[in-house]
Amino acid sequence: MQSPAFAATRAGPSDTTAATIDAAAIAPDTDDGKETGNTDIVIDGKLRARRQAQTDQLASGSLATIVSGEELRAQPQQNLADLLTRLPGVSSSVDQGYNAAATGEAQYVTIRGLDSSYNAYQFDGVRIAQTNANNRAISMNLLSPFALAEVRVDKAPTAAQDGDAIAGVLDFRTASPFSLPNHYLQVRAQGQVNGRAAARDQDYLGGTAQVETAQQFGDFGIYASAYYGQKNVYGEAVTMHKDYIKYNKNIPGDIRDNLDNAFGRGVAWNVYQNDIKRFGGTVNLEWRSDALNLYSRTTYGEYRLKSWMDQTAIRVVGLSSGQVNPNPGGGDYNADGYAAIYGTGASNYFRTEHSNQRLVTSKLGGDLRLSDKAVVDFYGAYSRGKTEYPFRLQAKYQTPAYIGGTNTGTATFRLVTKAADPIAPHVVLDSAANSYLTNFANFQEVYSIVQFEHVTEAKGEGAVNFTYTLADEGLSAIRAGLKYESADRDSNGINEALEYDFSGANIPTLDKAPGTRVNDFMHGGAQIPLYIYDHDYIEGQARQLSLSKLATVDPNVLNQQKQDGTEQRFSAYLLANLKFGGLEIVPGVRFERNRFEATYWQTESDKSGSVGHFATSTKSYDQWLPSLIASYRPSDTMVYRASVRKSYTRPPFGLLVGPTTIAYDTQLIDNKPVRKIVGMTVPNPDLKATEAWNVDGSVEFAGAGSDFFSTALYYKRLSNVWFATSTDTTLVGISKPGDDAVVLSSNDSSGKGTVYGIEVFARYGLKNLPGLLDGLGIQANLTLQRADATIPITNNLRAKRRMPNAPQVMFNAELYYDHGPVSAWVSYNYTGNKLIDVRTPQPDTYLQPTSLLNLSATYTIGKRLTVGASLQNLLNASNYWATYGEKQTLLSVDRSGGYIETGRTYLLNLAYRM
Template identity: 30%
Template sequence: MNCIIKVVRGDARPRARTAAWRNGAAGIAIAALSAPAMAVAKDGGDANAQAQAVPVQQSDAVRNDGGQDIVVTGHASKKAEIASTGTTSVLSGADLQRQPAVSVVDALARLPGISVAPTDFFGTPSSGNHGGLDGAARGGASFVYLRGLSGSYNVNLVNGANAAQGMPYSRQIQLDLLPPVGIAAIVVNKTSTADMDGDAIGGTIDFRTPTAYDFDQKTHVGFYLQGGLNQTALDYKTPAGSGMAQAEISHRFGADDAFGIYATGYYGKRYFASTMVDFQAGQWEYAVSQGEQGSNPDGFDKKDNLLLTSTNAQFTEGHQTRYGGALGLDWHLGATKLYARGTYAVSDIAQNIYQKGIQADHYSAAIQRPDGLYQNAESDAEYHGWFETAPAQSTLISGVIGGTTEADRLTLNYSGFWSWGKSAAINHAEIGYQTFAGNQLNGPFQVSYRDGYPIPLLSAAQLARLNDNSLFTAEQGSGEYTTSRSTASKLGGRFDATYKVGSWLDALSAGVKFVHSKRNTYSRDFSNLDLVPAGQPMTDSPFVRNQIAAIDRKYYPYTFLRGDGGALTDAARLAAAQVTLSPDDFNKNSLSGTEDVISGYALARMEFERLEIQPGLRFEHTSIDNRFWNMVSGGSASASGVQDGFQTSKSHYNILLPSLHANYRPDEDSVLRGAIWRSYTRPAFFQLAGGSQTTVNSDGSIDITEGNPDLKAVKSWNFDASIEHQHRGFSASAAAFYKALSDYLYDRGTSFRAQQIAQNGVSSISRPVNGGSAGMYGVELSARFQLVDLPGWESGFGVSGNATLQHSWAHLDDAATDHSQQMQGTPNHLYNASLFYEKGPFYANLSYRYNGALIAAYRFGDYGGKELNDTQRATSSVDATVAYTIDQRFKIAAAATNIFDNISYYRTVGPDSDEVPQIVRWGRGFTVTLTANF
């Protein structure tokens, strides 16, 4: 596709202007593959789209701030970004197809200021690694961070409608369920105006689907076919293929094409395989300590004094099935234009994980030194085998219905929307195996390191025992079955009015919005199950399929047995059915609640020749009701009168959000921007009401651990300045930003942060509390240059790239760790660079992506502090794409990802120590794609 930009002076109002605006307000169902909507126009569009008048549909016409109508056909234009009010990045459907990507998340990672992660760092009470290492091994990223702030700080929209946040213990959305097909555009707003939702400290991401008016033909039919291979799976002779098919059709009919319909559907299946290395939780200590296995001595750097006491080599295989569709309806009835948008997306992941572990934590062999300190070591180690399934299901459905009516100077926008999301691990099963004493390590446990991998030092006899799978037998009660499910729904509507005044006061806008949300979460764990007779050799297990020679061909020549995940799940589910959980075990991880948000805003738009100023004020009232389980324990519980049962809590937030945006446009190719606005983020439901545990002590005192309904919302003052320019083959932008956060909450970790607080009549109460202040500043630089002025074929060459440099800090106000640290999830450096050729029917691109290191989780106490924070280390990838267009209807493309087989996920205890690592390698990927349009 080629980009065509049409600028019309004056008051013309072409069809897409309304379509774009209207989209944000209406749409029948969100969830899935084709998720983007329509742009929000400034002087009369649908504010529900919340995209600051960014005109980027495939054939999208909207007014820019200068009152001009811009039509963009094909991939997103830099003109669309320049026309927007604030700092904005745009990806069109054509852009998505140009870059090799497993999902929209991988594609977004190539934009300035955006980092991605395969895990949200926030596990559930019974999830173990499901949200961490296991999720990271699935061959793609799942979560999007804007300027280093996690997805909990973002607003996610589909066709302008708020997407339901189905994650159980955070406000994030697993966006990897959306494949990079069937999407018209993704608009990322890093600044917020008063007509946009205020709970967006990070920014707003709007996914938009096509409409019938986005295609040149009255009737359009398109097909997308893709096939691929995963090299790691191919090397291990496990299923390695992938495939996806999409079909779309659109048609305009009636007088003057007043009616339009667009429909699409897709189905795809992707197999993956990864090698992993992990450490057993808690199986690391200080090499030299005060007291045996004690605290770090004075004068020793914690990060240089670590001793790993377990090594777990792992292999995982599985597949992701995705399917869904989108529907768009438009009615153009003169001054009124109505529309409906709907999408549906499902992702279903089946995953098996195998482990060969050497665990030495129970064999301490500390030696006291002359200085009184202890030199720690391990005299022996146990051999462990382990097989688990790690299922993951995600669904996102939503719809929006609405319209726009123009009456002289007045424009009305109205819409209603609904969204439903699910995140679940319905059938997780696992079983453990262990060798007996005569077949253990039978010697000291020591490791060396190669390329960051911990390599146990094994003799030939020790390795032979480890590789003899008949020596591994099922442990008593080593089976486990868990089922977890979280759902969320959003129902809402909005009404906006814009009055065109004229003169220097160009327009006045005002609007109201209401959103009602529901959440339901549970997680139930059935432990100590006997899935096979105790002592049964692993080789005789009914769950085994075949043996693989090495769990990692380069680092760990340990044999493992591929398992049958379905058979293991069936056995675990059957065993769990024989167990009756106590009310505490059944309900302790259950949480439900409702959230109502009522908001209103007013803004003015003033023009002074080339200067545009937009002051605004927004107010949001939030009311949250939660229901959770109170678990009571202790010998005196019955006498105290404290009872098990469900309890409720309420939380309220009233936030005033002023904003001021100013744009100076010296010419139609350039813009200078400045913005100041306030935004906020509400605490996660889990932090507000994450269950309650009451312990009645023998003396009658009571200890309580609970969520905190009095948590404050995180608030931020945001400052942004940017300059953009585009002319012929050159475009460039530079943005500087600063965020000052108060009442900071860290939203990741396996449990909420608790601080002990004394209360009358209660011995202690522990609940999450707000931290101190936090902040960040940085710059984003982006440029693209093509040699368009050269004659002939040479004019197709070009380069592009972007860089984000940022610095963050957080004052945690917690004595158990360092006071000032870097914010969680905030990398200091992000880079993208590409060399491309684009001329006529041929396109080629060689790209490099660098995701900087970040703090994944803070650590506290003796084994905490900034030296030992869990750190996600920097990763990089080199990818390539080659495409050729045949007679404008057919295009074939081939892509290779991670060409140099770089480490995909690398997490360590400490920011610059390799002693205690988690490592995942996905391997290379290859795809071939055919698209056809008629």
């Protein structure tokens, strides 16, 4: 289903034959070069743009949604993932494993109940390089709306498009110089204020500037744009400090089987400072003649994030010498089997998640008219992406355990966590405990660790397509094509090898560390004062003590995370177009052969110890993908559609092959750091490609003016299902026994699933309103869906689970006003709860529902200058709330996000056209 309210006139490039071939349904799906001739629509004709969108919708050969760059840029958000959630059937997700939720932006887009790993991503028809090791999702961080002419979401693509798109195809398109007026020039500027940062006396200002131009010189045209944006975002979070344990260990089963028996072990309070920069540009060249069109389009984008997290916590810590745990065996349970935790401490933890992401795509191609009936189009393309974390720092200060009394002998003070308010839990403290745990002189530095990692992929592809038109009725056209892709990937990183542990008599204490205390905190504050280190101090210390160890690290350690790989894909397809009056039928078949080869460091153990060496693995997938699309148009204002197709999703490199990764936790016990293994992830070279049969149907109707109504139904049947999400990778865990079990995680592709849902869209302009009320309208869309799969939870248990990042309810509503030079709108977005992580023996992780209310208004002065203002998140709602289990009762731990707020954002917009 396509939402016309977000569509615009087709301003796409001329590198296809859509405007010249009668069989529009089988025209190339990459870059639609249709010229509308209505350039004033792009400039100042909002209503005419909506009407043109309706025409495009009804004429489309497949189920798709198009949103224009102008419509995107009119919204308060600058992040594409958040912007696209306004479309029916589209939601967003975020990777809190890297603190990304605290930026106030989502990173990934999901379609119709499937995680973004099930999408295919294109930039001007070119497959985007992938830089995530454990899934095939593409981060929207790199794709600024300031660089785009439109975004097309194809939910039921034809056989002419890539087949690894169970959810759909997202194509991000830049402008053609011939779709804009000659000598076109536009400058945009936007200023921002982050309200939460301003309230906390932190950096709060930001802004964006963009310039674009289109110039035509006869048959030759050039389009160029450039943008730069910077903003500061301040976030606050409350989380549980560690996973829950049973309150009564005599009750059988895991914690996930009885959430009422969960017992918390402390609370953490986090503040996040984020400095976000985006910049990039586009240069598109085109040359047109009667028989031959040629084009070149190149886009570069970069996203730079400086992210600092400061955390205070009240938590369980190990006892020191002279302190005695009265529980049997010194454990966490008393003689009756109830939780009784002795050893309460406080910590101050610091982490950076600085990251750089880069993406360049370049495409060179054209189309050639061989005759009145035959056209061939062709292209070669290159895409290169890199994601790196060049300096991930972790440092921690921690108090020795507090046990009550004189703090020696048998412990009497227990760690008890209360959560009457699920988003403001607290630890029960007496005056003596509070005095001890809030004295920064008691906080001793435990460790300083520097880590780094990167993933790079360079992808080349080439394609040729041939279209032959036969007649107006019956078999009207045929289309065939070939495509070849080859991608080279490399990744590496280092985890714990650069850890510096503090010991001896002169351990630094927190009261001597330079920094500032936070002046306030959400929902009643934190029990331990929040302290923000001086960044230069803490990062300089890490470079001196931790990073300096790099020169003496065993060379084999530097190879342990190294992985190189090559992936190749060959595809071919054949389509036909059949016309019988108002009925069009497009049968097609596609074949794709995938092959990959990866080299990685393999460690093997024997009696003499561990031996490491590089190992190589190969794997291939062959897929036959038939499809059938039918469209019936009883009139110019209505269309019925139906489609059946087969599709698949390839497993990513990191889940198939590579080294075992280990997660650690370091505790201070008797003034000595003790490092524990808390989890391991093992790749599975036997993973299969997930396959799906997809059935889609819709009806769309255009009314008077820009009124539009549509309904779509969809069903997907999946086999070989594996859960690997765009957020923290969801793997099937097999846990070893123990209160703090080491979870060994490895993926499994034996699951089966179903997805079904309904999308409804309506836009209606209120009629016959008097005077200034003329121009009011309403718009809404609702998606109801279910996405479930039966997967192995442990070695012996298979169970049905909701598929990750698949909300069951998505709703958008907008009240808009367009009258003369004034445009204004109030928009509301609601996304229901969703599963984000399958765990065992702990409960699964869910995100609670999110809602967002935004206000925007613009005023056009003359025909060239437009000024406006926007307010994002009027209700000051949380942007992330993770819990264990579907209910709100059990707040999640730090790495899953907990409860996060980033406050309101105020924006001032200006655009000038020449």
